[in-house]
Amino acid sequence: MIVSDKDAEIGQVDLDGVLAIILTSRGASLTSSLISEAGDRNIPVMICNERFQPVSVITPLVHHNNQHARYEAQAIAKKGVKNRIWRWIIANKIKNQFELLNLYNSGSSERLKRLSTEVKPGDPNNIEAQAAQIYWPALFGNDFRRDRHSDGINSLLNYGYTIIRSSMLRAILASGLHPTFGVFHKNKKNALCLVDDLMEPYRPIVDQIVKKLQQRGIITLTVEAKRCLAAVVAADQTVIGSVSPMFRHMQQMTYDISELYQGQKIKLNPPQLLSELEVSAIVSQC
Numbered sequence: 001m002i003v004s005d006k007d008a009e010i011g012q013v014d015l016d017g018v019l020a021i022i023l024t025s026r027g028a029s030l031t032s033s034l035i036s037e038a039g040d041r042n043i044p045v046m047i048c049n050e051r052f053q054p055v056s057v058i059t060p061l062v063h064h065n066n067q068h069a070r071y072e073a074q075a076i077a078k079k080g081v082k083n084r085i086w087r088w089i090i091a092n093k094i095k096n097q098f099e100l101l102n103l104y105n106s107g108s109s110e111r112l113k114r115l116s117t118e119v120k121p122g123d124p125n126n127i128e129a130q131a132a133q134i135y136w137p138a139l140f141g142n143d144f145r146r147d148r149h150s151d152g153i154n155s156l157l158n159y160g161y162t163i164i165r166s167s168m169l170r171a172i173l174a175s176g177l178h179p180t181f182g183v184f185h186k187n188k189k190n191a192l193c194l195v196d197d198l199m200e201p202y203r204p205i206v207d208q209i210v211k212k213l214q215q216r217g218i219i220t221l222t223v224e225a226k227r228c229l230a231a232v233v234a235a236d237q238t239v240i241g242s243v244s245p246m247f248r249h250m251q252q253m254t255y256d257i258s259e260l261y262q263g264q265k266i267k268l269n270p271p272q273l274l275s276e277l278e279v280s281a282i283v284s285q286c
Contacts, residue, residue: 001034019233019247020166021045024052044169051148052158054165057191059173070176073261081260083122085268086184089200091119092270094131096204099273100211101138108138122184139211153214155221160206160229161199164246165192167233168199171250175258198254202246202271206232209274212283224286231282235274246271 001013001021020043023030030045035058038045045058098112111134119127136146140153147154172179172194182193190196209232218225237249249271256266274282 015041015043018043019170022162022166023047026050042170042174044166044173046162046166046169048162052155052162053148054162054192057169059169059179067176070258070261071178073263074177074181074258077261080121082183085257085260086123086197087119087121088268088270089183089197090123090128091116092201093203094119094127096201096271096273097131097135097207100204100208101135103208103273103276104139104211106138108134139207140214152219153210156210156213156219156225156229157206159221159226160210160232161203163230163233164199164202164206165195167247168195168202168250168254171247171254172198174251175254177254177258177261198250198257202250205235205246205271205273208279209282212279213286216283216286218286222286228282228286231285232274235278235282237271238269 001015001018003010003013015037018041021030021034021038023046035045038058039060042060046054047056047058049055094112094116098109098116101109101112112131115127115131115134118125132146136144144153146157148158169179169192177194179192179195180190182190183197185193185196187193206229209229213219213225213228233247233250234245236243237246238244249269253268253271256268259266260268
């Protein structure tokens with residue numbers, strides 16, 4: 001992939017190491033040859049608005065050799081199966097939130113630990129929202145409000161979530177699943193419902209990086225901050241007894257979800273927070 005500014009070449013990127021292409025500049029353009037090559041390599045192209053929220057996604061038509069069977073199993077999956085998956089997603093998201101607050105000796109961490117054990121299939125009591133009311137002020141201060149339309153820390157979070165969202169989209173496509181048919185999310189205007197479902201337990205890992213950036217006095221989305229946040233998908237995660245990059249963990253998890261839809265008995269492996277050493281290494285790039 002050749003990156004140019006008018007007629008001047010800025011640099012080249014080896015597509016073998018690209019998980020997704022994210023466009024955030026309103027003046028950027030892509031060639032049809034790059035879009036075609038991205039499709040052949042199963043690389044999604046996400047076009048974002050000024051708040052780094054995807055407004056358009058280009059994905060390959062065929063991305064798995066058993067795509068039809070997996071689509072069908074996903075479409076007819078029983079509600080009980082989806083509810084159990086959603087319980088696992090939310091319980092592990094809150095568990096990671098608890099672990100993060102615990103790293104900073106927050107008095108609110110034990111409340112989150114208790115809430116993580118109270119999640120029921122389908123989360124009918126909306127434990128996720130109860131946890132969020134405790135989590136955000138405990139992590140970033142009482143004056144902080146999570147707002148996708150705000151600047152500052154919120155812009156760092158938005159960008160980090162877009163990074164893991166794009167990586168999760170690629171993982172879902174590679175597993176033969178359709179990104180629109182969610183486990184819980186059902187917004188008819190959202191083409192990425194399943195992506196937004198499955199990325200939930202990974203969000204606290206982005207929060208972990210943003211918290212460290214805040215401690216270093218970085219609360220605006222600089223080029224260096226973007227580089228740090230983009231590095232999160234290459235951070236180490238445990239995958240069935242071995243250590244692999246986070247994007248590999250996502251691929252394994254989405255594959256396991258597809259197996260669950262097809263009636264297999266699978267034990268899902270949740271993502272975990274990064275080690276302090278790895279967080280420091282990532283943030284040292286800023």
